[in-house]
Amino acid sequence: MDLVPLGRSGLTVSRIGLGLAALGRPGYINLGHGEDVSGRRTVSGLRAHAASVLDAAYGAGVRYFDAARSYGRAEAFLAAWLDERRIEPGAVTIGSKWGYAYTAGWRTDAPVHEVKDHTLDTLDRQHAESVDVLGDRLDLYQIHSATEPGGVLDRRDVLHRLARLRSAGTAIGITTSGPGQAGVIRRCIEIEVDGVPLFDAVQATWNLLERSAGAALGEAGDAGLGVIVKEALANGRLTARNPGLPVVLRNAEHSADALAIAAALAQPWSHVILSGAATVEQLRSNLRALRVPAAAAGDLEVEAETPAEYWERRSRLPWT
Ligand SMILES: NC(=O)c1ccc[n+]([C@@H]2O[C@H](COP(=O)([O-])OP(=O)(O)OC[C@H]3O[C@@H](n4cnc5c(N)ncnc54)[C@H](OP(=O)(O)O)[C@@H]3O)[C@@H](O)[C@H]2O)c1
Numbered sequence: 001m002d003l004v005p006l007g008r009s010g011l012t013v014s015r016i017g018l019g020l021a022a023l024g025r026p027g028y029i030n031l032g033h034g035e036d037v038s039g040r041r042t043v044s045g046l047r048a049h050a051a052s053v054l055d056a057a058y059g060a061g062v063r064y065f066d067a068a069r070s071y072g073r074a075e076a077f078l079a080a081w082l083d084e085r086r087i088e089p090g091a092v093t094i095g096s097k098w099g100y101a102y103t104a105g106w107r108t109d110a111p112v113h114e115v116k117d118h119t120l121d122t123l124d125r126q127h128a129e130s131v132d133v134l135g136d137r138l139d140l141y142q143i144h145s146a147t148e149p150g151g152v153l154d155r156r157d158v159l160h161r162l163a164r165l166r167s168a169g170t171a172i173g174i175t176t177s178g179p180g181q182a183g184v185i186r187r188c189i190e191i192e193v194d195g196v197p198l199f200d201a202v203q204a205t206w207n208l209l210e211r212s213a214g215a216a217l218g219e220a221g222d223a224g225l226g227v228i229v230k231e232a233l234a235n236g237r238l239t240a241r242n243p244g245l246p247v248v249l250r251n252a253e254h255s256a257d258a259l260a261i262a263a264a265l266a267q268p269w270s271h272v273i274l275s276g277a278a279t280v281e282q283l284r285s286n287l288r289a290l291r292v293p294a295a296a297a298g299d300l301e302v303e304a305e306t307p308a309e310y311w312e313r314r315s316r317l318p319w320t
Helices: 043-059 074-084 120-137 156-167 181-190 214-222 256-265 280-291 307-315
Strands: 003-005 012-014 016-019 064-066 093-098 100-102 114-116 138-143 171-176 201-205 226-230 247-249 272-275 300-302
Touching: 012 016, 016 043, 016 280, 043 074, 043 280, 064 226, 064 272, 074 120, 093 120, 120 138, 120 156, 138 156, 138 201, 156 171, 171 181, 171 226, 181 201, 181 214, 201 214, 214 226, 256 272, 256 280, 256 300, 272 280
Parallel strands: 016 064, 016 272, 064 093, 093 138, 138 171, 171 201, 201 226, 226 272
Antiparallel strands: 003 012, 100 114, 247 300
């Protein structure tokens, strides 16, 4: 798989990365997560399951892995796998995130799965936790889901601490979600601390149903930021698992998920597209996007939703 620079961050990524949101905890919000991990919901069962997906990803050339403090034990599973497989620091690029705490207690029916808090205290606590687990393998630390109403980009104390982490050698990024993604991305391009741009990378949702961040992501790429695409499959809605989606599949040779990821790969500003595969089979199917010829990247015809519609639907996905 091709490796490319993640903007001017100094980091290198594979064109497809692996996100661990579905692999570090028993519950997630995609369409059929419960079915994917059924029978493996103990800590040791999920750890072995995550290792099998990580092995398949690494074997296929995936070199970017995306975790978060709130993905249950994702950081710990990743760190254990890197140690067991003796993967040298520098052979892969590791991103993680702070700003949400995992509160589900290893249950799928918890009333609250994650709690958001973007204060300096949480940054300091979660950064110490991430470093405790990942050590100097932590290459990119991202604000988890920065939004305008959340106000994290106005907190000078947080921005100054992030600048200090950056000076110490960790690249700094944001992830964003919701109908206001484009505005958040544009603000990030402009933010400086002591005259130095703060952010090295942005991670945002772009898929055939929700393309509204595309222009802003192009501007971020032009400004030298790395661009990471998440939710390229709209949380499973752009896969064969969703029979209700009105799509025209003009190319029977490739699956819907491969074509949807190929469409994200074809965006000139995208550096790495995250696969959120919950199983080895899904990963293999997602990776087939690399074999879709450029001319066929538009062969999944999907009518885009308005951002308001899309994010309202996203907010209704259940945890399973
Ligand atoms: N705010 C943030 O920072 C944020 C938010 C979301 C995600 N992320 C990152 O982005 C990564 C990807 O996000 P995502 O997992 O939500 O997005 P996604 O790629 O849009 O959806 C992945 C899901 O699609 C389904 N799927 C994939 N391939 C399939 C196939 N061949 N057949 C049937 N179903 C298939 C699986 O869900 P089922 O459970 O239905 O099988 C899988 O978990 C995450 O792991 C995380 O690293 C970050």
